[in-house]
Amino acid sequence: MLDIKWIRENPSLFDAALANRNVPPMSSVLVEIDARKRNVAARLQLLQARRNELSDLIGIAKAQQKDVDVLEQEAMDVKLSIPELEAEESKLSAQLQETLSVIPNIPLTSVPIGSDETANKCIRVVGEKPQFNFSPKTHYEIGEALGMLDFHSAVKISGSRFAILRGQMAKMERALKSFMLDTHVKEFGYEEINVPFLVKQESMYGTGQLPKFKEDSFATTDGRWLIPTAEVPLTNLVRDMLIPLEALPLRMTAYSACFRSEAGAAGRDNRGMMRNHQFSKVELISVVHPDDGEKELERMTGAAESILQKLGLAYRVMLLSTGDMGFSASKTYDLEVWIPSENTYREISSCSLCGQFQARRMSARYKGSSEKGFVSTLNGSGLAIGRTIVAILENYQLSNGNVIIPEALRSYMDGMRELTGNGS
């Protein structure tokens, strides 16, 4: 949610920013609604003021046992003209609110301008791509050959776009979860949190999934939503809170399953575990003073990168262009990991600064001795576990079909050095 006051004062800046996000200009509509609303409110308030004044006078007159007929008559007249204006005002407020709630965040000036991902800017390329003296297989070929990735059973049980991990690979998923959480807690000072995977509508609204993107997520029969990311429950921890300035920054990390309908993804990544309805992810959340957002984004991105570095995976950091960013973001770095079978980099983490956009939606504020305001929120994957497994399988594959387990993970896997397809 953007600040209508800011839009009112900077209509052309606002429209220019929207244009960069492929959204048509909206300032004139918004300013118009806002002006009408304030006009109605001003008239309403005059009537209310008179009504309150008359009520006080009646109270005083009655206490003095004076005649109140004239006063009561005027009070009655005033009273009757109020409801119409009230209805008008709440209608305009709702209209303003609805219009604002589907407008995306404004990109920071450091974000490259462009209409889609082709305008994204590569910030750095890190790590060594593996060299193979054979043609590298896809992760699903490797996993199925090892008997550890079972898509047939997944289809039988749940349908397409699910995966079942078995044996050593199931263990690896569990190891990755612990490894990532431990790293973020011990090295980067995040608090480990265990969150619900079902949330209320208000929570989805707070982080920006609703009302605009309801077709992207799954709803339950009792009106709750399956979280598409742990960002939702984690960030909503500060909803309706007034946080003491000295408590900032808040840094939290959580593992969760994530559920996405992938409604618009027909035909993309149909095979394997790149794009499933359910996947595992370790999420990072920061809540900071609004001045500290960009600095914190760098820090958070660094934390996510450290996982890739420890796992020895080659990756690059992309600064997303204005046209490729998510709804709530004002600046986003994607981490893209090297995928040998596709001979390309694929997204494995997305770290976004949302500024005060989410905080305004969910009323998350901070208060210091001499200042107060909406906090700034950030979220980032650290990392998507399913895609991390994909990357490990492909980058560490051997010609005999086995897969080397990255050293950083071995202590979490009873010292195991390779996925062999034998035993569990």
Next chain:
RNA sequence: GGAGAGAUGACAGAGCGGUCGAUUGUGGCGGUCUCGAAAACCGUUGUGCGGGCAACCGCACCGCGAGUUCGAAUCUCGCUCUCUCCGCCA
């Protein structure tokens, strides 16, 4: 699922239908005292919106939504949520 209790300011906790936007305590801020600190004492301290250069003024807000009334935190109804007890259950 059954029965009961409750939702008030950052937190705790009062509040006969008429200066109640709200007593009080804690916390915060400022000060007195002190070499300094603690304690004690004094003062101050809600949020949002609108108007004004400003001092300031107005409106709304005591879970949410309706209603009664000239006037509602206080009365009525509906909803939501929380808590306690019983039952069931991982």
